[in-house]
Amino acid sequence: MKSNAPLLRRRICGAACAVALTLAVLPAPALAAAPAGGGAPPPGAAGATRFTDITGNWAAGYIQTLLEAGVLTVPADGLFDPGDPVSRLDFSVWVSKALELPAVTTPLPFHDAGRIPQTEQGNVAAAVAAGLLQGFPDGTFQPDAPITRAQIATIFGRNLQSRGEVPEARYTQLFLDGASIPDWARPATIVIKDQLIYGEPCTPLACFAPEALTTRAEATTLLVRFLEYLSAHYHQAPLRQAAPRAGFTAGMWYSNSDQAYANLQQDGTGVNELIYGGYDIIAGGLLQGYDSPRTLAWAGHHPDVPLWVMVQASSLSFLTSDQQAQSLLGNLVTIVRRAGYAGVNFDIEGIPGAERAAYTTFITNAAGLLHGSGAKVSVAVPSETAANLGESWDAAYDYPALGRVVDQLITMTYDYHYAGGNPGPVAPISWARDVIAYASGVMPPSKVILGLPVYGYIWNVATDGGTAYWESGMENEAGLHGATITHNAGADEGTFTYAAGGSNYVGWFVDAQGAADRLALAHDAGIGGVMGWRMDYNSPDWWPAFGADLAAWR
DSSP, X not given: OOOXXXXXXXXXXXXXXHHHHXXXXXXXXXXXXXXXXXXXXXXXXXXXXXXXXXXXXXXXXXXXXXXXXXXXXXXXXXXXXXXXXXXXXHXXXXXXXXXXXXXXXXXXXXXXXXXXXXXXXXXXXXXXXXXXXOOOTTSOOOTTSBOBHHHHHHHHHHHHHHTTOOOOGGGGGGBTTGGXXXXXXXTHHHHHHTTSSOOBOOSSSXXXXXXXXXXXXHHHHHHHHHHHHHHHHSOOOOXXXXXXXXXXXXXXXXXXOHHHHHHHHHHGGXXXXXXXXXXXEEGGGEEEEOOOHHHHHHHHHOTTXXXXXXXXXXXXXXXXXXXXXXXXXXXXXXXXXXXXXXXEEEOOOOOOGGGHHHHHHHHHHHHHHHHHTTOEEEEEEEOOOTTSTTOTTTXXXXXXXXXXXOSEEEEXXXXXXXXXXXXXXXXXXXXXXXXXXXXXXXXOGGGEEEEEEOEEEEEETTTTEEEEEEHHHHXXXXXXXXXOOXXXXXXXXXXXXXXXXXXXXXXXXXXXXXXXXXXXXXXXXXXXXXXXXXXXXXXXXXXXXXXHHHHHHO
16 A cells, blocks of 8 residues: 555645645655665564665655664565554654663553563653653553554654643644544644644644544654754754864764664774764755754764764755755755754765766855855765776766865775675775775875775675675674685675575675775875764674774874
8 A cells, every 4th residue: 555645735734734745745865875774684683674665655755764763674574564554553663763762671551561572662661751652541552553643743742842842722723623632632732833743624624633544654754854843943052073183084974773873882982983874855955854862962972073964865956956055055054053063974876977067066065165164074975996987877976176175085985796786795905996096196185085884795696686784784694594704805805605595695795804904905095084884783893803003093
């Protein structure tokens, strides 16, 4: 069952706000770098690594945003089922994770708590402890029941009420059926007042339809908008940016999933730059995304690790519209100043070669504005070598011109072999040498940052179909199938083979030794440093492999 934009407007918006909700009809965000969309399951998990049924769905951008943040997880069958009603359990878990509520071990107070999977009880208990969930008068939670519009609005309203906002019953009078909004849902009037949820068309007034159900696609849209509202209205004081520094950069992109945050707490001081993946440029040149309070708090306690924000792009319309570009950059400056980000990383991929000049102009203008606000600018670009200049995938990225205006140019030196092609090394070190040689010849070498993949692929040899796994997931998959990982000296990567289900598989990934060697390569070549994609599921031996050298070079 598929959802669509007209359904969204019928469900959550009256005719008066149809224009506003048209902005929700978006294409899926661009994938920043494989394995974008959450990469592989955590160690021990099985199944697909991306949702297989959201391509072309109007809410794909919102779904992808929450997947990248670790709010959503991909089940074994790979399906999100965007048109199905969202259950009380699923939405409660999503809200708990999105609000970064630490899971708690307090027993749930519901008679049917046993129907809630053990892996999700901590998230539900956290929402209960935060006062967002109360259950039914009969003492049940009814996890599998579809959640209603009144229940969703009440959850949001309770959160806003805890921040000092006050319910106002008069807002129920906006709806023809306002009297049917139950007393327990009065916090929903805060959400109505803040225009976070609207009514459905009725005559002569809109209806709130408190008992109407919400699809999973609609629920992700509402949740992302709620998080955007919190970022805009309840942000903490701006970070104190670290003083500009010289020296070798060893950074990581960061997704803010629970696993990434755990890694940040454990290993974050092992890097000296962090890029938070928080925003996406959508249709009309608008910015979609939100800040992470816990990530900002961590950065506030570690001012020597500058926190940047990454901007991706679902839509490239801003490249052909000066008005969109100017508005976009103005909004971005506001976000940077509000949070105190040290810089902005533009990871804008899939740009047609015909837009080469337009992209260069956009980055030049962005650098001027952001530098004027005290922020730095970096771009993530496809890897170029002297031998492959002007290829279709990199024609839009003018290395010399970009190098003149940005502070860092990060070469995405990965996916030499990728999921849709033949098996082979993901980032052979000989290729990395060639990329470094070209980039450092057309700009100051100190601006060049070598992209470092913290992931790999496992291919079915017969079909050439590959599946992405984070680095620790590669090690885990090898262990599950009794495969021995060997280090291929030529590619400087780990590799293994195994047979399962009548098929043969081969895996390639940059292992701990390969990571250390690429770090040494970057240092010895005199470039600015390395940037790993991403701080999610690296194995415990990944950091110590090069920690000693890194400590000396920084």
